[in-house]
Amino acid sequence: MVGINEExxxxxxxxxxxxEGEKEEEENRLYExxxxxxxxxxxxxxxxxxxxxxxATWIIGTYFHSEFESYPYLFLNAMKGxxxxxxxKLITDLSHNGEILLQPTEAxxxxxxxxxxIDEAEGxxxxxxxxxxxxxNGCYKKGTKVKRMKQKKSLDGGMExxxxxxNIYRPLALANINGMEDVLGDRCINVILERSSNPxxxxxxxxxxxxxxxxxxxxxxNQCSLCSVVVGAKAYAEWNNYILHNYILHTNYxxxxxxxxxxxxxxxxxxxxxxxxxxxPLMLIASEISPEVYKKLHYSIKNYMIERKQEQFNDSxxxxxxxxxxxxxxxxxxxIKDIVNKYLEFTQKxxxxxxxxxxxxxxxxxxxxxxxxxxxxxxxxxxxxxxxxAQEKIKxxx
Numbered sequence: 001m002v003g004i005n006e007e008x009x010x011x012x013x014x015x016x017x018x019x020e021g022e023k024e025e026e027e028n029r030l031y032e033x034x035x036x037x038x039x040x041x042x043x044x045x046x047x048x049x050x051x052x053x054x055x056a057t058w059i060i061g062t063y064f065h066s067e068f069e070s071y072p073y074l075f076l077n078a079m080k081g082x083x084x085x086x087x088x089k090l091i092t093d094l095s096h097n098g099e100i101l102l103q104p105t106e107a108x109x110x111x112x113x114x115x116x117x118i119d120e121a122e123g124x125x126x127x128x129x130x131x132x133x134x135x136x137n138g139c140y141k142k143g144t145k146v147k148r149m150k151q152k153k154s155l156d157g158g159m160e161x162x163x164x165x166x167n168i169y170r171p172l173a174l175a176n177i178n179g180m181e182d183v184l185g186d187r188c189i190n191v192i193l194e195r196s197s198n199p200x201x202x203x204x205x206x207x208x209x210x211x212x213x214x215x216x217x218x219x220x221x222n223q224c225s226l227c228s229v230v231v232g233a234k235a236y237a238e239w240n241n242y243i244l245h246n247y248i249l250h251t252n253y254x255x256x257x258x259x260x261x262x263x264x265x266x267x268x269x270x271x272x273x274x275x276x277x278x279x280x281p282l283m284l285i286a287s288e289i290s291p292e293v294y295k296k297l298h299y300s301i302k303n304y305m306i307e308r309k310q311e312q313f314n315d316s317x318x319x320x321x322x323x324x325x326x327x328x329x330x331x332x333x334x335x336i337k338d339i340v341n342k343y344l345e346f347t348q349k350x351x352x353x354x355x356x357x358x359x360x361x362x363x364x365x366x367x368x369x370x371x372x373x374x375x376x377x378x379x380x381x382x383x384x385x386x387x388x389x390a391q392e393k394i395k396x397x398x
Contacts, residue, residue: 027288027289027290029220029221029223029224030060030220030224030288030289031289031290031293032220033060033217033220033221033224034056034057034060034289034290034293036213036216036217036220037056037059037060037094037217038052038053038056039213040090040094040208040211040213040214040217041055041056041090043201043204043208044086044087044090044201044204044206044208045083045086045087045090045201046083046193046194046196046198046201046202047087047191047193048191048192048194050299050300050303050304051191051300053286053293053296053297053299053300054189054191054282054297054300054301054304055074055091055191057282057285057286057289057293057297058072058074058091058171058173058189058282059091059094059095060221060285060289061171061281061282061285062095062096062098062115062171063095063096063221063222063224063225064224064225064232064285065096065169065170065171065281066142066169067232067233068142068232068280068281068284069141069142069232069236069277070140070141070142070277070278070281071140071169071171071281072140072187072188072189072277072278072279072281072282073139073140073172073173073174073184073187073188073189074091074171074172074173074174074188074189074191075173075174075175075180075185075188075189075190075191076088076173076174076175076176076191076193077175077176077177077179077180077190077191077192077193078175078177078192078193078194079177079193079194079195080177081195082193082194082195082196083193083195083196083201083202084119084175084176084177084193085119085175086206087175087193088100088117088119088173088175089117089206090206090208091117091173092115092116092117092173093208093209093214094214094217094218094221095114095115095171095173096114096115096171096221096222096225097113097114097115098114098115098116098117099114099115099116099117100116100117100118100119101116101117101118101119102118102119102120103120104116104118104132105132106131106132106135109132109135109136109139109168110135110146110166110168111166113170114170114171115170115171115172115173116170116171116172116173117172117173117174117175118172118173118174118175119175119176120175120176121174121175121176121180124136124174124181124184133181133183133184135168136172136184137183137184137187138168139168139169139170139172140169140172140187140277141169141277142169143167143169144167144168144169145165145166145167145168146165146166146168147163147164147165147166148163148164148166149161149162149163149164150162150163150164174188186274187274187278189278189282189304190304190308232281232284235259235280235284236280238255238259238263239259239263239276239280241253241255242259242260242263242267243267246267262283262284262287262294265283265298266279266280266283269301269302269305271305272396275305275308279301279305282297282301283297283298283301286298309397312397317347317349317356317364318364318367318368319394319397320343320346320347321343321364321365321368321370322368322370322390322393322394322397323346323390323394323397324342324343324346324347325370325385325386325387325390326387326390326391326393326394328385328387328390330387331372331384331385331387332384333375333382333383333384334382334383334384334385335379335380335381335382336358336361336362336365336380336381336382336383337358337380339361339365339383339385340356340357340358340361343356343361344356358380358381362381365383365385368393369386369389370385370386370389370390371383371384371385371386372384372385372386
């Protein structure tokens with residue numbers, strides 16, 4: 001279990017407060033609140049078993065999100081009639097200062113606080129919503145700010161323009177039918193909803209906010225947020241030290257026994273930087289609740305990340321290009337137009353509007369640093385592919 005840091009301990013110790021008693025009481029509240037959230041989700045929503053620990057931990061984390069350097073978005077992807085709006089509403093109602101908006105404007109996004117649920121999120125990708133998309137892309141990371149000019153009375157009675165600053169870091173849950181575009185989707189943990197055939201769930205009226213379990217749970221979580229036990233800043237510093245010792249200094253790192261098992265299990269998932277950003281807050285929260293909850297979340301997150309990597313592998317044209325080059329048998333001079341044909345054959349991809357052409361291929365190979373040598377001939381550009389580099393790169397995705 002993660003504890004409070006030494007400086008906090010000294011302050012509390014001198015005040016005469018029963019530190020261990022307060023900490024134990026809060027852990028008990030978190031534990032009870034977690035299973036209450038699970039019960040409410042199971043009563044009103046029909047999710048996959050592995051999704052309940054992720055969603056419940058995410059909801060609890062909204063009460064502590066300011067302690068983390070980033071906080072993942074939760075994305076509900078569902079076909080029509082699968083209960084995405086109901087699920088999103090329950091999630092935001094249980095979350096810290098949660099509310100749902102259908103089409104939030106740029107100004108509403110940075111002038112409000114708390115957990116925001118965006119339903120029918122397909123509208124984010126429409127033309128004219130570029131500024132909103134840029135803001136949403138930054139809301140998941142602490143320290144992201146927006147500045148706007150505001151007119152204000154000056155001391156001499158006139159008007160002047162002053163800078164107004166807004167912190168846009170906040171928990172965000174989104175739901176739609178069509179899926180999420182790549183940049184925003186990369187900041188999300190996805191939950192796939194299927195149409196439920198359980199009449200005991202789908203026929204229920206949405207009156208959870210009148211139930212005692214809901215009211216008690218909100219009260220417990222609000223009490224926990226007032227005296228947080230999660231120490232995010234310390235955990236990030238310890239994680240960096242753990243990585244430094246294991247990958248640069250090649251020594252075992254055991255300085256903080258509270259985090260070491262969490263770090264080992266997270267490291268074994270072989271995640272990238274962005275994936276660590278998404279997972280670490282949830283895993284820290286679960287470790288605060290109980291070893292049992294942490295084990296369940298770890299299992300769910302691990303399986304989710306395996307599926308995520310597979311989807312990225314299948315969907316990304318760059319990854320497929322790396323894969324194709326890694327399977328080349330020998331280095332030889334090839335015309336770029338021939339590489340295009342090999343790629344289309346390898347991916348069995350329909351080349352709509354000639355989007356995969358020599359220009360795209362040349363840029364992609366240059367961007368991925370897979371060109372070993374290059375020469376221009378009368379028949380076009382020829383290159384030698386860097387097969388060893390492709391073989392090394394593809395290990396990140398398989």
